[in-house]
Amino acid sequence: MPLLQIFDYAGVAVFAATGALAASRKQLDIVGFLFLACVTGIGGGTLRDIVLGVRPIFWVENPSYILVCVGVALLTYFTAHLVESRYRWLVWLDAIGLAAYCVMGAAKGLAATGSPVIAIVTGIMTAAVGGIIRDVLAGEPSILLRPEIYITAAMSGAIAFTLADLGGLGIAVAAPVGFVAAFAVRGGALAFGWTIPPYKARAGRHPDDVM
Template sequence: MFETATATLDWLGLIVFTITGALVASRKEMDFVGFAVLGTATGIGGGTLRDLLLGAPVFWTQRPSALLACLGISCAVFFCAHIPQSRYRTLVRLDAFGLALFAVAGAEKAIQAGAGSAVAVVMGVVTATFGGVIRDLLGGDSPVILSREIYASAAGAGALTYVSLAALGAPRELALGSGFLVALLLRALSLRLGWTLPRYRPRARRPYS
């Protein structure tokens, strides 16, 4: 049951992020190969890096159905991307949802692999953001993780919430749900209210004595 629930989180995150990658391909007016590459790379990118860093078998080598799902979803988006009135708005909303899913799923996968709390939080952030980095780079955009937006920090807050509650002995469903909601709400509110992180401001150099 435990493994099944974790796999479900991974699948949901994979589906959502694959759609966001394919939507970027549609905005760039790519061909079917571009859809497949962007969709698949976005869907499996974060989980691949997570598993490599943890020294665990890369999940899609154990479950090739994940690759087939990415290709199928990318194909579907190729024919359906024109349906949403605003592909960018749809992309941003789905990305926030996938970010929150992968933040807790990545942290939980790390704990299952025997990682400590700090490493689990980092793995949650890696899982939630690396697919988006690949998507943005392949799509010719500046990675959102390098902007002032509350993105990686939202994933980190969600992962930290889950890890903290799990360490305190909270029920697994409560820990997962709380971590997911914290990441999703923080990302959604930052988009809605325009919250950003402080930016470095150049300052005059101190004169040499």
């Protein structure tokens, strides 16, 4: 199996697991597990293919991606109660999925357009959208509204992969480089609380002071 396809399946499976874990935290039934796992697993890749104009969309062309999501959802449904801290598992699995999927998204964007900018955008989109959809549907605090770094991690991985690939290192080197870069940034944010300084509002001027 090609390396990029391994990253693709890994991203789908791990994101599907985070969707199923979110369902377990909400104590949903098996249908809820299946729905959240599938939407989270294929959400980012679906939007990427729509934006790039890829037809058919990857999981329509190859339904095994749906079967991966279903298998992960069923496994999680019967084993989630064995996990002591499901939220901790969710965020770390999400970090792994983000790292794998930003590489796959960047690779598809680069292959489709040849543009490094588009590759970085599709890498971020592929890695982030599934988690955003999961949080919205599960009623969890959105990953985008948490203080620790998230989108920046996906961007770091997509940039690292794109630069390595354009630099002639080849997929076998560029893909792991992108994965490690994204996971290191996201993992550091989770382990050490890394954040980007937030915007701080400034006191407004009195209307009489405005000329």
